[in-house]
Amino acid sequence: MATPPPYPTHPSGPAGGRPRHAHWWQRRWVRYGALSTLLALSGLVILAIVREQTGTEGFLVGLGLAVLPVPLLIAAFRWLDRVEPGPWRNMLFAFAWGACAAALIAIVANSFATKWIATATADPSSADTLGATVIAPIVEESAKAAAVLLIFLFRRRDFTGIVDGVVIAGVTATGFAFTENILYLGTAFGTDQLNGDGGIASVTAATFFVRIVMSPFAHPLFTVLTGIGFGIAALSGDRQHLRRVLLPPSGLLLAMGMHATWNGSSSFGEYGFFAVYAAFMLPAFGLLTWLVIWTRQRELRTVREELPAYAAAGWLAPSEPFALGSMRARRLARDHARHHAGKAAARAVAQYEAYATSLAFLRHRGRRGRAGADFVVREQELLHELWRRREVARPALDHAARMTARPVPVAAPPWPVYGAYGAYGQPPGSGHGVYGAQGQAPGQAPYGAAVPYPAYNPYRTQP
Known part of the structure; x- marks a missing residue:
């Protein structure tokens, strides 16, 4: 077992170290500027692509509906992170990466791969199925995992355990789902406009029910598995190289597998979607929620112990x-x-x-x-x-x-206590003999019970 580091001996203010010289490309404003520019350009491109596919009206409708679950999901992940809250800039970066960069990579790569498969196989229907169940999970989960990897590498002090991995991964996936929902809901609205449909049976209402009401946690649930892999790697020691290297890819593979199962549920028959939702998604969601809350309680215990x-x-x-x-x-x-x-x-x-x-x-x-x-x-x-x-x-x-602070119980003394009613504080006519219930002296509480002390009467003649 490693020798614990020495404890500080006196509370004197520590002296800060001299900052080391950094090259111009290592300066904070250069890195932040480059990253902000990249995300802004990605956002503009993805905005143009989504608007082109949905139209202006469909884009606005999709945006208004897709934003509804975002505050709830962000608040849930922020609640999980309350023990050691990470900086808001990490969450802002994760959401922006998921909504802009990861969404752009997914749309471009998925479209290219699906068209290439359709051309190679001359079977557009099978290309769509293969793209949804194989290509999309690989591309989308890899694109979202990039945000977790970047924070793990460059913001290592803010990434110390499982909860940090869950929060970063979940917020990234929330941003990705936000952009994807705009596209799906805007397209559904355009379909309703062309068909002249409306009301509760419309494509927009059905899409809203499936993606916003039933499964707003779907994308966060997938990517959280990747975050757990990175979180366990963050807890590993420097000598545990194999564990640190293998766990993040293992979490990513699990996320891809769950994503593929979810996307392929529509091909399992008429009730395949509901079967996968009830037998697979909900139990997985409950298990991961329990794991994260248990980890949070363990973090509080660590605070009390250290x-x-x-x-x-x-x-x-x-x-x-x-x-x-x-x-x-x-x-x-x-x-x-x-x-x-x-x-x-x-x-x-x-x-x-x-x-x-x-x-x-x-x-x-x-x-x-x-x-x-x-x-x-x-x-x-x-x-x-x-x-x-x-x-x-x-x-x-x-x-x-x-x-x-919890109240400290006071146990009754093992000797007789004389009060207003005499020995043991027992009122006359109580029905107890010399030794009452449970072999105790009359009026004496069971061993360890919390009882108030009777008032002492200095004027009473002791028997």
Whole structure:
């Protein structure tokens, strides 16, 4: 077992290191500018393609309907990420990549592959089936996985476990599904316009029911498997090379397989779609939801177990590990700070909670021999951020700890307690003998039971 890194001995503010020289192409504004330009160009191209296929009116209808599940899905993934919330820029990048870059790659590659198969086989119907069940899962899941890979490689500090992988993958897939739903719903609306259909039996209504009501989680569910693979790889030690290399592709293959099964459900007969939905999609969704929530609870337990070392060293107050390991206490701390000191104080408390959680995860990886070479530097950075916010955060967290602390039961003493009714506090006529129920003295509670002490009467003559 790896030797744990040394604990800090005193809460003195760490000195920051000298920034190393970076080439011009390594500067942050250059990378952000190039990435933003790429995503913007992809968005403009995909916008033109979708509008050309659906028409302006169909595009607007598809956009209005496709946006409905997006806030709910984003809120769900953000809720999962509340223990150690990642920066919003990562989620914004993931959504933009899925909606723009991944969607553009999928539309171009799927169209090219389907046309090539139809030309090679001279069978357009089989080409469409093969494209939906084989080509589309491979292309789309690979395009979405690229966003997870980029954050895993270049934002490694923000990618520390399974929950991070699930959130990044799910948000990327939400963006992809958003663009795809615009295309499908806009096309369905155009079909209804040509046929003169309307009402509940229209193609638009049927498409909306299947894609927005029944399966808004379909694309996130597929890509989350890829995110879990990357998340487990992030938890692996530096010496576990095989595990780190094989798990992400394994998750990607599972995502492709689930996606192919879902796309091929329409070819399984009249009720194939509903059979796959009930027997495959819903159980998988429930299992993955349970896994993610269980992982989140394990993260809170890690916070409670790792932070007492810093409290013993003086960096944290004794009550803080308990408060930081409870989502209810965290919320109470932010509310208390907001009520007494304003929104800026609440924001500082939220930052304090996030830094403390990152510190707990860092030490957990260090104890297991999975921390990187920059463990000490990263630890000092996090401690410095906590120390800067301690004056605002500590009173709020202390209040939250007192509000959420469990009451301590007081056991009855094994000796007689004399009260207003005499020995054992037993009122006359209670029906107990010398030793009452369960072999106890009259009035004595069972061993370990929480009972109030009778009031002492100094004026009563003891028998």
